[in-house]
Amino acid sequence: MEQEVKKIFMLKVDEQDTNRIEDTVVREYPLTILLNNDEVITLLCTPSNLDYLAAGFLFSEGLIKEKSQIKNIIIDHENGLAKIETWKDSQMEGGIPSKRFIASSGGRITSLPSDITVQTDREITSQIEISADEIFLLMDKFVLSSRIFKNTGGVHSAALCDKRDLLLFREDIGRHNAIDKVFGECLLKDVNTNERIIMTSGRVSSEILLKVAKRNVPLLISKSAPTDMGIQLSQDFGITLAGFVRGRRMNVYTHGWRVIKGLK
Amino acid sequence: MEQEVKKIFMLKVDEQDTNRIEDTVVREYPLTILLNNDEVITLLCTPSNLDYLAAGFLFSEGLIKEKSQIKNIIIDHENGLAKIETWKDSQMEGGIPSKRFIASSGGRITSLPSDITVQTDREITSQIEISADEIFLLMDKFVLSSRIFKNTGGVHSAALCDKRDLLLFREDIGRHNAIDKVFGECLLKDVNTNERIIMTSGRVSSEILLKVAKRNVPLLISKSAPTDMGIQLSQDFGITLAGFVRGRRMNVYTHGWRVIKGLK
Numbered sequence: 370m371e372q373e374v375k376k377i378f379m380l381k382v383d384e385q386d387t388n389r390i391e392d393t394v395v396r397e398y399p400l401t402i403l404l405n406n407d408e409v410i411t412l413l414c415t416p417s418n419l420d421y422l423a424a425g426f427l428f429s430e431g432l433i434k435e436k437s438q439i440k441n442i443i444i445d446h447e448n449g450l451a452k453i454e455t456w457k458d459s460q461m462e463g464g465i466p467s468k469r470f471i472a473s474s475g476g477r478i479t480s481l482p483s484d485i486t487v488q489t490d491r492e493i494t495s496q497i498e499i500s501a502d503e504i505f506l507l508m509d510k511f512v513l514s515s516r517i518f519k520n521t522g523g524v525h526s527a528a529l530c531d532k533r534d535l536l537l538f539r540e541d542i543g544r545h546n547a548i549d550k551v552f553g554e555c556l557l558k559d560v561n562t563n564e565r566i567i568m569t570s571g572r573v574s575s576e577i578l579l580k581v582a583k584r585n586v587p588l589l590i591s592k593s594a595p596t597d598m599g600i601q602l603s604q605d606f607g608i609t610l611a612g613f614v615r616g617r618r619m620n621v622y623t624h625g626w627r628v629i630k631g632l633k
Numbered sequence: 634m635e636q637e638v639k640k641i642f643m644l645k646v647d648e649q650d651t652n653r654i655e656d657t658v659v660r661e662y663p664l665t666i667l668l669n670n671d672e673v674i675t676l677l678c679t680p681s682n683l684d685y686l687a688a689g690f691l692f693s694e695g696l697i698k699e700k701s702q703i704k705n706i707i708i709d710h711e712n713g714l715a716k717i718e719t720w721k722d723s724q725m726e727g728g729i730p731s732k733r734f735i736a737s738s739g740g741r742i743t744s745l746p747s748d749i750t751v752q753t754d755r756e757i758t759s760q761i762e763i764s765a766d767e768i769f770l771l772m773d774k775f776v777l778s779s780r781i782f783k784n785t786g787g788v789h790s791a792a793l794c795d796k797r798d799l800l801l802f803r804e805d806i807g808r809h810n811a812i813d814k815v816f817g818e819c820l821l822k823d824v825n826t827n828e829r830i831i832m833t834s835g836r837v838s839s840e841i842l843l844k845v846a847k848r849n850v851p852l853l854i855s856k857s858a859p860t861d862m863g864i865q866l867s868q869d870f871g872i873t874l875a876g877f878v879r880g881r882r883m884n885v886y887t888h889g890w891r892v893i894k895g896l897k
Contacts, residue, residue, distance in 0.1 A: 375861040380885040380893070382765050382875075387893065392884065397838055397860035413838065413862075501646050522877065523836055523858035542838065542860060572787055574661055574677060574806065594787035596661035596806060597639040598677075611646075613786065620656065621644040629644070629651065 371398060371416030371446055373517055373540075395523035395542055403452045404432060415517070415524060415541040418550050419444045422541070423451035425553025429545075429580045436556050493607040495587035497564050498627050501619070503532050504590060508614045511568045512592070514538050518570075527551045529586075530566040544571030548580050555584065562586050569593075573612060578602035588627060590614055595622055635662060635680030635710055637781055637804075659787035659806055667716045668696060679781070679788060679805040682814050683708045686805070687715035689817025693809075693844045700820050756871040759851035761828050762891050765883070767796050768854055772878045775832045776856070778802050782834075791815045793850075794830040808835030812844050819848065826850050833857075837876060842866035852891060854878055859886055 374393045381388045398416035402409045402423050409432065414422060420442045427433040433455065440454040507530055517524045517540045527547035529537040537560065539550035548569060555562050566588040567581050573595035581589050582602070589603065590611045603610035603623040610622040621628050638657045645652050662680035666673045666687050673696065678686060684706045691697040697719065704718040771794055781788045781804045791811035793801040801824065803814035812833060819826050830852040831845050837859035845853050846866070853867065854875045867874035867887040874886040885892050 377861065377864060377886070380889045381882075382885055382892065383882045384765070387765075387885075394859060394861050394864060397862040413840070501648070501651075505648075521858055523860060542836070572806070576677070594785055595658060596787060597641065597658050598661040600641060600658060618645075618647045621646055622641070625644045628646065 372396060373415050373417050374521055393520045395517060395521040397542060399449050401450050402426060403450060405454055406452075412543070412546060414543060414546045416446075417541075418539060418554070419451055421539070421550045421553035421557065422546055423453055423553065424556050425549030425551070426546075427453060428552060428556050429549055429583065431583075433556075436559065439557075491582075492605075493582070493585055493587045495564055495585075495607075497532075497587055499532050499566070499588065501628060504611060504614060504619060504628070505617050507532075507535070507566070507568060508590065508592065510535055511538075511570075515540065515570070525569070525571045527570070528568045529555065529560065529562060530568055531564075532566070535568075536560070536565070544569060545576065545580070547571070548577065552580065552584055566590060572596065573599040573603075573610065575599055575602055578606060578608065581608060582606040590619075636660060637679050637681050638785055657784045659781060659785040661806060663713050665714050666690060667714060669718055670716075676807070676810060678807060678810045680710075681805075682803060682818070683715055685803070685814045685817035685821065686810055687717055687817065688820050689813030689815070690810075691717060692816060692820050693813055693847065695847075697820075700823065703821075755846075756869075757846070757849055757851050758871060759828055759849075761796075761851055763796050763830070763852065765892060768875060768878060768883060768892070769881050771796075771799070771830070771832060772854065772856065774799055775802075775834075779804065779834070789833070789835045791834070792832045793819065793824065793826060794832055795828075796830070799832075800824070800829070808833060809840065809844070811835070812841065816844065816848055830854060836860065837863040837867075837874065839863055839866055842870060842872065845872060846870040854883075 525544040541547040575598040609624040789808040839862040873888040
C-alpha cells in the first residue's frame with residue numbers, strides 16, 4: 370500500500386517569524402494503465418484505490434462497458450502499473466484510440482464531439498427530487514469528510530450520495546481521478562448510480578459531465594464553478610447541476626425542477 | 634475574437650429565496666493545435682491569447698525550442714484551430730511523440746521521466762533574492778489582477794513578475810494553460826525569464842515544475858499547495874518554491890536562502 374501523503378520539512382514564514390517545521394504534503398504518483406498489455410495512459414494521481422481508478426478511467430473512456438468484461442485487475446505498486454485484462458471475446462473493436470483530447474484542468478477525453486452526440490441521445494429522465502436543505506446538509510458532510518485535504522490542502526474529492534448520506538467518498542489530486550475512483554468502485558461493486566447524486570469539490574467542465582452522464586446520474590452538485598459547456602451538457606443530458614454550494618447558498622444552473630419541487 | 638465569458642440564467646437559492654438571475658460563467662473552448670499540419674492535441678481552454686497558448690504549449694512539450702523556428706501562427710477562430718508552421722530546416726527530429734502522459738489535474742506530459750533527467754542536469758543557479766514582504770505584495774497584486782475570476786470564480790491565473798511588479802498576467806480555466814500562455818508570450822516577445830518570478834493560483838505538481846524549469850525561472854510562488862513531486866523537482870532544479878502565500882503568511886519549501894537572505 371502506497372502512502373497518500375508525505376512528511377516534509379519547510380519554512381513557515383509570517384511577518385514576525387521564520388520557523389522550520391514538519392508539514393504534510395500530498396503525494397503525486399504516476400500510474401500507468403495497461404489494458405490487455407497495451408499501455409493506455411499514465412495518470413498522475415493520489416496512490417489510493419488504484420483498482421477503482423483504473424477501472425473508472427477505462428469506463429469513462431469507453432474502453433470498458435461493464436464489469437463482466439473484466440477478467441482481472443492487478444496493481445503492481447513497485448512499478449506503478451495497473452494491469453487490466455478483459456475476457457477475449459469482450460475486447461473492444463478497433464483497439465485503443467490513439468488520438469486524445471486533453472482538457473483544461475485535468476481532462477483527458479478521447480473523442481469529445483462523438484461522445485457528446487452519443488450521450489445527448491440518451492436524456493436522463495429520473496424524477497428524483499431533493500430539497501435545498503438536503504443539498505446543503507450533503508455538502509456539509511462532504512466537506513467534513515475530506516481527510517487528506519484537511520492535512521494538505523492539495524486534493525479534490527468526489528462522492529456518490531443518496532438524499533441523506535454519502536455512500537462512497539474518494540480523494541485524489543485530480544478532480545477527474547476522484548470521480549473515476551467513485552465510478553470505478555460503483556462498477557466493480559455493482560453499485561447503482563441511477564437515482565443518485567454525484568458531489569465534487571472541483572470545477573464542472575464538459576468532461577465531468579460526460580463521466581456523470583455515462584453513469585446516468587441525475588444530480589451533480591459542486592462546491593465550485595461550472596463552465597459554459599458544463600452547463601450546456603447538463604441541460605442536454607437532463608442533469609440537474611448545482612454549483613457554488615457553500616454555506617446555505619447555491620446556484621442551480623439546469624433542470625432546477627428537481628430542486629424546486631423539493632423546496633419547502 | 635472569442636468571448637472569454639458567457640451570460641447565462643440560473644436560480645440563486647438560499648434558505649429564504651429562489652431567484653432567477655443572470656450570471657456570468659467562464660467559457661470552455663476546444664482549441665486543436667496543428668504543427669506543420671499534424672494534429673498535436675486539443676486543449677479545452679479559455680479563448681484568449683490563443684497564439685501564446687499554442688506557442689507556450691509546444692515549447693513546454695519540447696516541440697519548439699526557440700522563436701526562430703516559428704514561420705507563422707494562424708489562429709482560425711471559426712474552426713478552433715491554432716496552426717503553427719516551422720521553418721523546414723528546424724523541424725523536430727522524430728516528429729510528434731504519440732505517447733502522452735496525462736496528469737492529475739490538467740497535466741499533459743509527453744515524457745515525464747526523460748524530461749526530469751534532462752532538466753535536473755541543468756540546475757538554476759540565479760542568486761536573486763527577495764524579501765517575504767515583496768512576495769506578500771506581489772501576491773496582493775496578483776490576486777487583484779484576476780479579472781475573469783472575479784466575475785466567474787472559474788479560472789486560474791499565472792504571471793511573470795520581477796520583485797516589484799507583475800510583468801505579464803494571463804488567465805485560463807486550466808492552470809497549465811495559464812502558465813503556457815505566459816511562457817508563450819515570453820517566447821514570442823523575447824521576454825527574459827532568467828532572473829524572474831512565476832506566480833500561479835494553482836497547485837504545484839511535477840508538470841508545473843517542468844514548465845518553469847524549462848524557462849530557467851528561479852522563483853515559483855503559488856497561492857495553493859504543492860505535491861511531493863513538485864517539491865522534489867524544485868529542490869533538484871534549484872528553484873525556490875513558496876506555497877500557500879495568503880495574507881501575510883507562506884510556506885517556503887525549497888531553496889529558502891533566496892527568501893531568507895532577503896528577510897529584513
